[in-house]
Amino acid sequence: MTTTGLRSLFSRHDLLSFAVLALLLIVVFPLALDIFRLNLIGKYLTYAFVALGLVLCWGYGGVLSLGQGVFFGIGGYMMAMFLKLEASDPESTSIQSTPGIPDFMDWNQITELPWFWEPFYSFGFTLLAVLVVPTVFAYLIGVAMFKRRVSGVYFAIITQSIALILTILIIGQQGYTGGVNGITDLRTLLGWDIRSDFAKYVFYFICVALLLTCVVIAQFIRRSKFGRILVAMRDAEDRIRFSGYDVANFKVFVFCVGAAFAAIGGAMFTLQVGFMSPSFIGIVPSIEMVIFCAVGGRLSLFGAIYGALLVSWARSIFSESFPELWLFAMGALFIGVVLAFPNGLAGLYDQYARGHVAKALDRWVDQLTRSDSNRTVQGVAHERQ
Amino acid sequence: MLNVSDYRVSYGQSEIVHGLDFTVQPNEIVAVMGRNGMGKSTLMKALMGVIPESGGAATLDGKSIFGKKSHDRVNQGLAYVPQGRMIFSSMTVRENIETGLTSTGRRSVPKDLYDMFPVLLEMRNRRGGNLSGGQQQQLAIARALASNPKVLLLDEPTEGIQPSIIKEIAQTLKEIRDQRGLTIVVTEQVLSFALEVADRILVVEKGKIVHEEARSSVDAEKVASYLSV
Amino acid sequence: QEVNTTGLAVTEDTVKVGILHSVTGTMAISETGSVQAEKLAIEQINASGGVLGRQIEYIQEDGASDWPTFAEKSRKLLRQDNVAAVFGCWTSASRKAVLPVFEQYNGMLYYPTFYEGLEQSPNVIYTGQEATQQILAGIDWVVDAKDAKTFYLLGSDYIWPRTSNKIARKHIDKLGLKVVGEEYYPLGHTQFNSVINKIKLRKPDVIFASVVGGSNVAFYKQLKAAGIDMTEESPLVLTISVTEDEILGIGGENVEGAYASMKYFQSLPNENNQAFVKAFKERWGDDIVIGDVTQAAYLGPWLWKAAVEKAGSFDVDKVREASPGIELTTAPEGYVKIHPNHHLWSKTRIGRAKVDGQYEIVYETDELIEPDPFPEGYQ
């Protein structure tokens, strides 16, 4: 992307936030943390994908999904299926009664790889499926619900039920899915050991790159007219129809985007953590993802990422230091944030720091332009918005 | 009856009503006029305690209402018909009126309210939200009267009401005033209505009173000139 | 002599180990007992002079009933804390989640729960029973002693009940008897009236139950309320999931008369056990109860100590090598020995639940049963 392209997408301030985030993720964390902690950060970042999608769906579009875990899970499962097939080559599964199929299938007397597992021998297919399947699933749910004008809490509860349905099915069909244990013991990706420290570094950076890409996409959506329509829709859903917009289509679209983001997160989760299980699909993780988003600030893309990082990190730290009391701290954190900072961390920032930062930025840009006066400042029209 | 001095109201940082002073005598009907966005509704809402007041004093019947909760003000004898009606749309017409009875302890809707607005009797079991705009406006007035107030605040009560009923409302308001000894503050855009009901007219501009005149001496031209700058 | 060549957290007078269980979340209900048992064992070992003259220090982490958290915490214990061994996990899912971590970093896990088998890792010692040990003897007993002919299999819907019921079904088939129903309910299900009705209709001799968690409580309470009186033994209930811990929640009056097939009951009369129960109560309070898994968890630190001392080193490879054949004559359950497949030889016992929440032991296998995690003919 050209600099002008970026400039038109981000306000000066957003650009700074983006740079800070990128710096933090690409330089600071890898230098400051050992691979164990960095891998943890990588894991938290996979939740940030979901939170990012929720900012669009919920923060901007007013579509609260309590079932984002479904998409995270599907994305993760498909990646896990590929890795599991690779880990189940006939050689390493020679002690099974049917070598060459995943171990859990063998334990469940399945003697042949089910048809829907077959395509996952292909890495290309898997990558495609990670993106497409959850999106199509979201599309179907979205069309069914939004065209019928299911909205608000009703939609939230329905997505929650879908999460529950899927969990029960996956757990119940253990021969095909690995059941409650999930798909575990994943070792290599295209012959390359994904458990090594080096692989963890690589995945971390891939994860960061994908996340930043998603931020740019989300920012594009947010800054386009589409973004403003979302806000208008959240404000007055009935009214916007009479400005000539078909509300359902817009909702379906953001919901699909949210699902696709979540799916990418899920796939990256599988790669970094090394397994996938139905516990990510259920209700609790889905609600937690909403909380990440809320703590960060449901109206801020960057806030959501920091929210996901902060809450997950706080949980790891609290639970290491006070294994029997950390829930109090987490509960208090959620309540505190909701009560004191309705717009989350981002709201806090907007209230106290944004002004100063903006001023400093202005001064800095002033100096730059003065020293280089033939360069014109572009995108002034956009600064106003 | 209603006494307001140095009354200030702001939304966040921006002050909308800047130190207003006026007194309304018992049994008096005062019309507050002014162009759009000049702070009439803001004044009414603040008097009702729906938005916070930022300074000054307000007393009702000698007792301060400043800073009190809305329902305490209602208990003291204030009632309010908001601009935009704000009826409870998923409750029936009767239930809507009954909410107004809270401070009186009565259980059933007094008959004279229905006499005043016969449509409401006819539609008493329909949901408030399904009424037409004008019907809702009548409902909002009835609901306010149900609490048997001493002072009634009406924010553009004629908005959306058919001409014949506007005339009736003017009539009715004066009747109630006479029967129950009501004091009324009404904001209005329709000059003819204001001139018909009001004993006195206040013109606000940018949150200040810029003109005040008793009806007896007022002529329509002059007020109109204040309203059209 | 060099006792630690691999950089574990061992000093001249201490050695660090990890305890990894859920103390929060839904699994805390079950895992609390294991934590207590492991701590007790460690304290006792320390009091008796430690391991290779070193005091054991434990680092406790909370798995929070969440499988990736288990994986994360196990990685922390092994990589950052360099613990010499970890005692922990309860559900199979949590074990499956940490297993690759233990294999990658060559850690040693002592896993206390009875479980479905189908696994044998060089990095895990399984101190609970695998499914055949627990089930086959139980079924044999109801067939012999109670003349059972028909069975109704019922469980929570996940891997352990399903695998257990599969083994049970095969065994029942082999005996030429009949399964009249098999059914699974989602974890956390609390309404069992319909299945109870079916049971009443099909009149099985035995209800073979592997319901777990909160569902367990609901199931027995509703069974009792529906008029199925287990003290009359028809149908009789044979459970593999209700330990004394669970009875605490179910209420003794609701399971009175049910039979359980396990390797350990708190009421075991032997001396080892009496000492163990006494110590446990002194440490954790008088009204505490001890279930099968708690005892198995208690074995972990002792088995590890024995293996370390036999190997003369904390090195995981050496401990592993030394493990097969390690025996404990002081085990509360009597006598145990580590099989080369890393499971324990153990006896299986049948207890009958009493109203006070304890089991009365009605049967005990004569011989130790060999662990067989990949049972031929039962898969």
Place this chain on the structure above:
Amino acid sequence: MNASNTDFVLAVENLTVSFDGFKAVDDLTLYVDEGEIRVIIGPNGAGKTTVLDLICGRTRSTQGSIRFRNRELTKMSESAIVQSGVGRKFQTPSVYTDLTIFENLEISYPRGRNVFGSLFFKRDETVIRKCEEVAEMILLKDQLHESAGLLSHGQKQWLEIGMLLIQDPELLMLDEPVAGMSVTERQETAKLLRRISENRSVIVIEHDMQFVAEIADKVTVLHQGKILTEGAIDKVKNDPKVIEVYLGH
């Protein structure tokens, strides 16, 4: 349903809607001409708003047809009706309170109305100019970048009219546009309506008879869901039936 072709912009025929048995609009037939300002008056609850609701698809009719430039509207979705050129202002002003006035206008700009169109919508000079122009017309130019939630009642009315203007519909429907407006603004609105009706048809519902007299080409009086009379303002004003049910003596 008779689907004969008409020259009328809007042809409403035999329209009926009933709510739980109550007929709010009863067998109504109404034609609106090109370039005409039609005012509908009638007592509260006569069914005026309901008629507009029916035309723009907010309420579904029980019976009858509505044709706009010979396209049947009764089966179309709300957004499709708007896209075909029908604009509507509501009785209680409704604007997007979380957006600025500029954005309110921009959203109403008739381009980029589908998902991808809106994603790749460019805020070019034409759009900006058009928005500023309209803002000027509705006297909100100074507040262009303020949040619409902060406007007073009357200002919201204006903004909503502005949103309609920018939408550039062929048929404009206004439900009590001057309610809550002060005298001056009423006159301004009247002027504005006259100006914009030159190349489109307008339906206005209003109770302010002075205003009605100023703008109306033709007045339709509705009563209990039916047409009471129809004609020029002077005729209607003096109709005893109208005086009886609506104007009062």
Place this chain on the structure above:
Amino acid sequence: MFSDYSSAELMSIFAMQGFAGLTLFSVFVLMALGLAIIFGQMGVINMAHGEFMILGAYITYLTSNLFSQWIPDWYGSYFFVAMALAFLAAALLGMLVEWLMIRHLYHRPLDTLLATWGLSLILQQSYRSIFGAREVGVTMPDWMMGSYPITDLVEVPINGLFVMCLSLGITLVVAALMYRSRWGIQVRAVVQNRPMAGAVGINTQKVDRMTFALGCGIAGIAGSAFTMIGSTGPTSGQLYIVDTFLVVVFGGAASLLGTVASAFTISQAQSTMEFFLSGSMAKVLTLLFVVGILMVRPQGLFSLKVRR
């Protein structure tokens, strides 16, 4: 599927399943009533509802301990005392919670979901710290334990009957409060437009607090009753929360009648399917059924039709 059974057995099946369905129905109603008030009427998405129920269960446990220790002769009647105490305790906690957090969130209903989720974590951990991580067993008085045999297959559990009567009673009380008393009107007015409700003379703070407390109190009673049929542990509340929301939402949030109808539909669907399918599949199908119906009736079974 019917051919496996004789006609006499089929009769019993239907009788028994009918009764099982009814029990399930009352359980659902009992779970959902409190939430129908808090969520349906007030719009607060109370994710800690299950924890309020469990508070009732723990209070019942404590009461039963007290009775068996101090006045064992009266043990038979402890349950009624326990229910009253459970109501009080949960209602008081509810008031406190309303005062501390909920009242700041009325204008942001979705945020109540997050805050109450935090609350549920705190409550769970409190229970764990106070009562221990293990489940506690609550002993029923003897008179509640048995069942009436009707035929040799069909037996009616007394505690099932008790739950039925209880839920019937509470439903009637709540219905009377909502639709026959001043209070109901005030609650609905407050929910629809809080500032306006104040302006017609309703003490919105008091109404809010009382309403929330009542909803929580009913949850407490439900929890107390559930000690008869379910578990009492720190996390047991989680077992109920999804079903509870589903029942309330499916009914059409604002309608009490809807809640009852929805509890009936879901319970019948589930108990019928449970008989012919396995438990897990029955659950899945029930959920799908509910989702399907919600698609057709997006506002739930009993939605109010109000002009937009």
